Amino acid sequence: MTTSERVRPLLYVMIAGAILLAGAAFWLPRWWENRLYREAEAVAGVGSPILPGTLADARKKIDPGIKAEKVEAALGKASFAVRTEGTSVHDIWKYYFADGTLTVNLTDGYVARVGTQFGPPRIRKTRRP
Numbered sequence: 001m002t003t004s005e006r007v008r009p010l011l012y013v014m015i016a017g018a019i020l021l022a023g024a025a026f027w028l029p030r031w032w033e034n035r036l037y038r039e040a041e042a043v044a045g046v047g048s049p050i051l052p053g054t055l056a057d058a059r060k061k062i063d064p065g066i067k068a069e070k071v072e073a074a075l076g077k078a079s080f081a082v083r084t085e086g087t088s089v090h091d092i093w094k095y096y097f098a099d100g101t102l103t104v105n106l107t108d109g110y111v112a113r114v115g116t117q118f119g120p121p122r123i124r125k126t127r128r129p
Helices: 003-044 055-060 068-075
Strands: 080-085 089-097 100-107 110-118
Touching: 055 089, 055 100, 055 110, 068 089, 068 100, 068 110
Parallel strands: none
Antiparallel strands: 080 089, 089 100, 100 110
């Protein structure tokens, strides 16, 4: 086996590796940017589901002062939820119904305020194709 015969497979491997690196250099940043965009959309509540039922029926089921577990048992999982933690824990749960939006503010696991907004909810849609 001559040196040129030994170099030829190594050359093919190096060319294939260079092509893979070039492809990764173009694909990886785009993938990473799309991943961050999807995470940002999730934080903003894009595409939150509209729950079955009516806002008035849901509002009758909860009152300030009850525990978060009872709210979740009565209404189900929120369409959109945000949580902050500090000296106390604050949650905002939004329930989207066809006829309005129910906003539940919780402090340390108990309902502090309940807000209603009648009218079709304005839920952001994704701008991604």
